[in-house]
Amino acid sequence: MKLHSCLAAAGLLMAALPPAIAADACAAYKWDVTPEVRLYTTQPGSVTVGATVADAPLIDAARLYALQLKPQESVQYAAPPSKKMLADGAYGGVLRLKVAAAGQYRVAIDSGFWLDVIHDGKPLDAADFNGVRDCDGPRKIVVYELPADVELTLQLGAAATAQAKLTVTAVATATP
Amino acid sequence: MTPHAQGDSAVSAAAGRAPFPERRSPPAWRDLDTETREAFDLGLAIFNTSWVIAGTPNAQRRDGLGPLFVAASCDGCHNNGARGRGEPVGNRLPNSFVMQLGGPPTVYGAVFATQALPGHVSEGRVELSWSARDGRYPDGEGWELRLPEYRLTQLAFGPLPGDAVLQPRIAPATFGSGLLEAVPHEAVMRIRALQSHAVRGELAWHEDADGKPRLGRFGWQAQAISIEDQTARALAREMGLTSRPHPQDDCTTQQAACRNAPQGGSPEVSDEFLGALVTLQANLAVPARPAGAAADSGAVLFERTGCASCHQSVLPVDTGSGTAIIDAYTDLLLHDMGEGLADRRVDGSIAGSQWRTAPLWGMAHALAGGDAGLLHDGRARSVEEAVLWHDGQARDARRAFERLPAAERRQLLDWVGSL
Numbered sequence: 245m246k247l248h249s250c251l252a253a254a255g256l257l258m259a260a261l262p263p264a265i266a267a268d269a270c271a272a273y274k275w276d277v278t279p280e281v282r283l284y285t286t287q288p289g290s291v292t293v294g295a296t297v298a299d300a301p302l303i304d305a306a307r308l309y310a311l312q313l314k315p316q317e318s319v320q321y322a323a324p325p326s327k328k329m330l331a332d333g334a335y336g337g338v339l340r341l342k343v344a345a346a347g348q349y350r351v352a353i354d355s356g357f358w359l360d361v362i363h364d365g366k367p368l369d370a371a372d373f374n375g376v377r378d379c380d381g382p383r384k385i386v387v388y389e390l391p392a393d394v395e396l397t398l399q400l401g402a403a404a405t406a407q408a409k410l411t412v413t414a415v416a417t418a419t420p
Numbered sequence: 421m422t423p424h425a426q427g428d429s430a431v432s433a434a435a436g437r438a439p440f441p442e443r444r445s446p447p448a449w450r451d452l453d454t455e456t457r458e459a460f461d462l463g464l465a466i467f468n469t470s471w472v473i474a475g476t477p478n479a480q481r482r483d484g485l486g487p488l489f490v491a492a493s494c495d496g497c498h499n500n501g502a503r504g505r506g507e508p509v510g511n512r513l514p515n516s517f518v519m520q521l522g523g524p525p526t527v528y529g530a531v532f533a534t535q536a537l538p539g540h541v542s543e544g545r546v547e548l549s550w551s552a553r554d555g556r557y558p559d560g561e562g563w564e565l566r567l568p569e570y571r572l573t574q575l576a577f578g579p580l581p582g583d584a585v586l587q588p589r590i591a592p593a594t595f596g597s598g599l600l601e602a603v604p605h606e607a608v609m610r611i612r613a614l615q616s617h618a619v620r621g622e623l624a625w626h627e628d629a630d631g632k633p634r635l636g637r638f639g640w641q642a643q644a645i646s647i648e649d650q651t652a653r654a655l656a657r658e659m660g661l662t663s664r665p666h667p668q669d670d671c672t673t674q675q676a677a678c679r680n681a682p683q684g685g686s687p688e689v690s691d692e693f694l695g696a697l698v699t700l701q702a703n704l705a706v707p708a709r710p711a712g713a714a715a716d717s718g719a720v721l722f723e724r725t726g727c728a729s730c731h732q733s734v735l736p737v738d739t740g741s742g743t744a745i746i747d748a749y750t751d752l753l754l755h756d757m758g759e760g761l762a763d764r765r766v767d768g769s770i771a772g773s774q775w776r777t778a779p780l781w782g783m784a785h786a787l788a789g790g791d792a793g794l795l796h797d798g799r800a801r802s803v804e805e806a807v808l809w810h811d812g813q814a815r816d817a818r819r820a821f822e823r824l825p826a827a828e829r830r831q832l833l834d835w836v837g838s839l
Contacts, residue, residue, distance in 0.1 A: 272512060327444050328465040333478030356470050377535060404472040
């Protein structure tokens with residue numbers, strides 16, 4: 245009985261949680277993620293990921309995308325995922341990305357999956373990463389140093405769901 | 421087979437070390453036959469895999485997470501096998517942080533689960549704040565340490581009793597676990613016998629499943645007797661996954677929703693998978709010291725200030741095909757490290773202050789990524805801070821360190837940072 249009322253109370257609490265509190269959770273990121281949080285409230289562009297680089301759509305920075313992923317066993321990556329993982333029942337896919345200015349970019353996703361940015365056939369090392377599970381919007385962010393004007397491949401894998409939201413944003417450089 | 425006597429000068433290269441050119445593919449410390457290599461690779465894939473909710477279509481081998489948990493993969497806390505990073509600034513909890521609960525059993529179980537699957541409620545939140553402690557070396561140079569304080573909030577199952585022990589822990593590295601497991605307990609007893617009364621450690625005896633005494637080796641207080649024991653605990657408590665040694669996850673009898681949640685198999689982690697995880701860890705090498713590592717004058721100071729009486733540079737291991745020597749810089753014994761490092765009860769009183777001498781091998785690799793989080797809760801932002809927290813049985817060594825001229829202190833710290 246005691247447990248029952250406890251759970252019911254907690255259920256109420258969750259239902260009553262105003263969006264402001266959920267957004268507050270995003271403040272737990274080690275950087276200011278206001279740009280991502282804001283993008284996550286915009287209308288997403290719908291995109292179906294490619295199963296190969298050849299059929300991968302090109303995406304832009306500073307936009308929210310709603311991705312339709314593919315069963316991972318049907319995906320042929322440009323380079324093997326840089327981290328070995330079981331792919332049982334997993335979803336994945338390939339995107340292409342090109343940025344106009346070189347520098348640090350944050351790739352933000354709303355659910356757990358593995359990300360690789362491939363340049364010249366090799367995965368780039370992530371410059372940093374951070375995750376905040378209760379953030380309503382971007383739940384995991386990986387930072388990469390991206391070169392300008394070259395086509396990069398964004399490889400997604402090990403996702404538990406067939407849908408995901410994603411943004412790529414330039415890290416604001418401090419102005420003197 | 422050439423058994424080496426302890427301290428044998430012919431033993432120059434310690435076993436177990438290997439270069440880590442690619443962090444995401446940590447190497448093995450010995451040559452593996454094909455079968456073992458396959459298990460090692462499978463183990464690495466499992467280690468890295470995020471588990472998913474029971475019943476996820478086609479995810480049979482990796483489903484069963486939670487419903488209460490702290491992280492969804494081993495890798496989420498031990499990134500690429502390494503220790504957790506600290507949080508040098510601010511009040512964020514490190515990613516690989518776990519609040520264990522000791523003392524008389526409570527409704528919350530052994531680990532305070534800060535995450536829950538949809539439809540379940542996490543046990544609550546851990547809030548961290550810091551207070552500063554400062555002081556000076558005898559030569560006048562100042563230092564500042566930070567002392568963590570934890571508060572558990574949003575408690576889903578009611579308040580914790582005052583005698584519950586808060587056990588904040590950060591994930592240590594998994595590297596070299598197989599070698600630590602292969603140190604004969606007789607060797608540990610021999611080291612203990614040679615330690616002076618003031619620093620003599622205690623053997624962490626625990627019972628195995630058959631009730632036989634076995635030496636605890638893993639965890640900050642050496643509670644786990646084997647890699648399998650540590651792995652099955654982590655699966656059950658940190659991830660909510662059952663396995664043969666732990667057929668129940670960390671749901672207590674009062675947590676009905678947790679107990680009644682759908683299972684991802686029985687057990688959720690097969691023996692094949694558990695075995696592969698163990699094979700991985702039994703063979704993971706320890707990162708080699710960087711080339712051109714700090715001068716050995718640091719080693720002399722380490723010896724002279726008394727660090728080496730606990731952080732032993734030479735341990736014998738039984739490799740199965742002979743005896744080798746490792747430079748793990750631990751004695752696998754428990755030492756009283758004083759009140760400053762002790763766990764506290766909810767009512768603020770001091771609980772355990774005994775810790776396993778932390779192995780210092782792989783320190784260079786651990787520090788390379790920045791954001792050092794040393795000691796059992798990740799409070800120390802540098803080797804220097806870790807040393808300044810040493811008290812209790814390590815007080816004399818700390819004082820000897822403090823009395824060194826500044827340049828020698830630096831040499832000693834640099835050397836420890838190069839291990």
